[in-house]
Amino acid sequence: MWRFYHIVKGNYLQYARSYSFLLTVAGSLFIAFGIIPSPEANYVTMKFGNFTGAYNSAWIGMVSALLASILLSMFGYFLISGSIKRDIDSRIGQIIGTTRVTNYTYILTKIICNFLILLSILGIIFVVSIILFFLYSNGYPFELSQFILPYIFIAVPTLFIVASAAVFLEVLFPNYRILQYGVYLVLFFTLLFSSTVDESTFSTDVLGVQFPTQHLSEQIAQKFPDQNVALTVGLVAGKISAENKVPIEPLSFPTWFFISRMFWIIFALVLGYIASKLFHRFDTKERKGRSKTTSEIPLVKKAGFQLKNMSHETEFTTSLTPLIKAEVVLMMRKNNRWVWALTLIGMIAMGFVSSTISHQFILPIVWFLQVAIWSDIVSKDYTLRTHYFTSSSYKPLSRLFVSRIVAGNLLALFIAFPLLIKVAMSGDFTAFINIILGALFIVLLAVFLGALTQSRKLFEVLFFFIVYCNLNLVAITDYFGAVHSTMMYSVSLAALNLILFASAFLLKLRHERQ
Amino acid sequence: MQLTIQNLTKKYGKNKIGLNDYSLEISSGILGLLGPNGAGKSTLIKMISSISKPSEGKIFLNEEDIVKSPNYIRKQLGYLPQDFGVYPHLNAYEFLSYMAAMKGIGGKGLQQKITNLLEELNLIESAKNQLGTYSGGMIQRVGIAQALLNDPKIIIFDEPTVGLDPEERLRFRDLISDLATDRIVILSSHIVSDIESIADEVAIMKKGHLLAKGIQEKIIKLVENKVFVTTIHKSDIPEFKANNMVVSSYRSDDKFKIRYISDSPHASSNLAEPSLEDAYIYLTKS
Numbered sequence: 001m002w003r004f005y006h007i008v009k010g011n012y013l014q015y016a017r018s019y020s021f022l023l024t025v026a027g028s029l030f031i032a033f034g035i036i037p038s039p040e041a042n043y044v045t046m047k048f049g050n051f052t053g054a055y056n057s058a059w060i061g062m063v064s065a066l067l068a069s070i071l072l073s074m075f076g077y078f079l080i081s082g083s084i085k086r087d088i089d090s091r092i093g094q095i096i097g098t099t100r101v102t103n104y105t106y107i108l109t110k111i112i113c114n115f116l117i118l119l120s121i122l123g124i125i126f127v128v129s130i131i132l133f134f135l136y137s138n139g140y141p142f143e144l145s146q147f148i149l150p151y152i153f154i155a156v157p158t159l160f161i162v163a164s165a166a167v168f169l170e171v172l173f174p175n176y177r178i179l180q181y182g183v184y185l186v187l188f189f190t191l192l193f194s195s196t197v198d199e200s201t202f203s204t205d206v207l208g209v210q211f212p213t214q215h216l217s218e219q220i221a222q223k224f225p226d227q228n229v230a231l232t233v234g235l236v237a238g239k240i241s242a243e244n245k246v247p248i249e250p251l252s253f254p255t256w257f258f259i260s261r262m263f264w265i266i267f268a269l270v271l272g273y274i275a276s277k278l279f280h281r282f283d284t285k286e287r288k289g290r291s292k293t294t295s296e297i298p299l300v301k302k303a304g305f306q307l308k309n310m311s312h313e314t315e316f317t318t319s320l321t322p323l324i325k326a327e328v329v330l331m332m333r334k335n336n337r338w339v340w341a342l343t344l345i346g347m348i349a350m351g352f353v354s355s356t357i358s359h360q361f362i363l364p365i366v367w368f369l370q371v372a373i374w375s376d377i378v379s380k381d382y383t384l385r386t387h388y389f390t391s392s393s394y395k396p397l398s399r400l401f402v403s404r405i406v407a408g409n410l411l412a413l414f415i416a417f418p419l420l421i422k423v424a425m426s427g428d429f430t431a432f433i434n435i436i437l438g439a440l441f442i443v444l445l446a447v448f449l450g451a452l453t454q455s456r457k458l459f460e461v462l463f464f465f466i467v468y469c470n471l472n473l474v475a476i477t478d479y480f481g482a483v484h485s486t487m488m489y490s491v492s493l494a495a496l497n498l499i500l501f502a503s504a505f506l507l508k509l510r511h512e513r514q
Numbered sequence: 515m516q517l518t519i520q521n522l523t524k525k526y527g528k529n530k531i532g533l534n535d536y537s538l539e540i541s542s543g544i545l546g547l548l549g550p551n552g553a554g555k556s557t558l559i560k561m562i563s564s565i566s567k568p569s570e571g572k573i574f575l576n577e578e579d580i581v582k583s584p585n586y587i588r589k590q591l592g593y594l595p596q597d598f599g600v601y602p603h604l605n606a607y608e609f610l611s612y613m614a615a616m617k618g619i620g621g622k623g624l625q626q627k628i629t630n631l632l633e634e635l636n637l638i639e640s641a642k643n644q645l646g647t648y649s650g651g652m653i654q655r656v657g658i659a660q661a662l663l664n665d666p667k668i669i670i671f672d673e674p675t676v677g678l679d680p681e682e683r684l685r686f687r688d689l690i691s692d693l694a695t696d697r698i699v700i701l702s703s704h705i706v707s708d709i710e711s712i713a714d715e716v717a718i719m720k721k722g723h724l725l726a727k728g729i730q731e732k733i734i735k736l737v738e739n740k741v742f743v744t745t746i747h748k749s750d751i752p753e754f755k756a757n758n759m760v761v762s763s764y765r766s767d768d769k770f771k772i773r774y775i776s777d778s779p780h781a782s783s784n785l786a787e788p789s790l791e792d793a794y795i796y797l798t799k800s
Contacts, residue, residue, distance in 0.1 A: 304633065304634035304685070305688065307692040308692075309634050310662060311627075311630070311665065312627035313627075314621045314624050314663075315619070315623070317618055322611070329604070329612075330604060384599040386599050386600065388593065389616065389660065390616065391564070391565045392563045392591060393617055394585055395618075
């Protein structure tokens, strides 16, 4: 137990002391303030028809717990995934593999550590929700249990399941990050939308949100029986009048709900157990197909090391072309073949379906498929420990840095090529420009966030969030002009790109000077 | 070629000093850098190779201030870091082409140059395999190849023989000697014998300071008439080690042959021929 505690502590501290964690804390604060809008705000995060709750303890406690459960199960996954990969990259895994730590202990420590990271974020949201209660409640009494109970019954079990699922998928699909993400997203949305509130089938509600939302809905329906009380969750624009803010009664969680949440915790532990049986224990080369590679690697027959045989005339060149070509090769190799196959399908589809559908739905998806390529466009030097080579290369900032942006952009444009041709042929010049600016934006965003955090995580989380909003046609996240078609919008996008480039460049310059 | 380091200091935060008021002049030839962990060897190497900047002091290469103009040295630098990685999805050809592009090397002869390097470093038959499948020794040879790609005038090898087999290690020493005829080669290693056999000059460092620098004979002279050999029983070793500066010990039957440094030798000790290792131990443990 003592050993287990120290492994978990070590893992957690490793993350908690990183710069990424600071950003995570900042993001958590942002989310916490966002999910409980001020009474004067022009948006709501949860409403039932035209009604919402008055800011008493029961409403703020319940809504913050529900939204934290949904948001953290979606974005939190991206934050914590890759914990085993980090041990492989840092070579700690090889040491762990030779210790007496069992597979199940190791997997469990990873699950617990992931859980603690998510719990830290939840803790921040919890504290902020109480602070916001005192700011917004307008005389309602403070009841601590109305905050604690929803968090314990709804959010905490959900986070444990997410923590376990992240480890399970990483074990199941090692080296296939996109596949891990894809499977998780499919599962997440399937479970979110297909779960029921029927007591006999309670176990399908993984997130534990259906029963509490039904309770809220029923209360409002009782007071306004003739009104539509359909649930809407998200950033919903519009203000709700004071008379439509209903004081919600506290929910007493029934025993079956408690059992249901316990069931999911046990399921998460079982998932961890299955993962421990499938775990590669850091023998990753074996799984890559050792027989193929070792047969091709010859034994050392001779060691020449003769200087006279090594020399050959070369030329000094400052051309960026070889660097861009090399970067493109590096990027192309990063993705698995099946990702390219899906990308190709998407590209072909863009040639056949309408420009609007291609622009609004297919393009953001096929670009998102390249998330693994762009997310470490800057940080790969640190994760792969090639930074000594890149830092001591000739003019790294004006050559290598620029080449990476150009290569990333070329790739984005290549993927968008069928759509670009289509909109060009239809004479839609604004859409043509916006797609090019969008390609530049997504690469520059990856470069900027990579330079800022030296990690790929923040970009991946943000990119996913942006794509999710794109598919829901949220106008503010339209970085490639799918829902805007004015020239003024193109100018704004260009300005945004310029700011991103300048910020990323200054960050890299600062790194170089330090 | 002349590399001049003037009063170089590297501070990490307020209190931690990686290198303290360090000055050195290096001409063509091999300079061996010796020092225990934390001596500041890697800190010095990173500053010479323009990866990090000094807190104080200057570095000149042929009278050009490379702290202000890092690209001057980058253009003619070959650097093999101690702990480096590679891009696992590239093969050796692609990786070296990429490195060449980063260094600004091109032209029609580039592919031939890469082929020559791969052949001489015994990587040609696996050159089409992805680097992720290479062994540690093979990666080390890829690292050596990238360091020599641009026909560098100043070469820095940080622990270069790690992962090489004994035969490769000997041949690599010869290669370094060949390189040093008209270049500056800085060789950092924990293995004194690697440096002893090839370095023209040796610099011994400890806790960010330069303890001694010069030709090997001059450094070895510091322990002249101070190195002795004696034979003692196994049970006496702990006490002997506690009171003497022991360089090495070899088992001989049930006794141990001890090589140690002292101004006042024990009875039955024989004076020994001093070596670079003796001088290194003497300077760093004093």
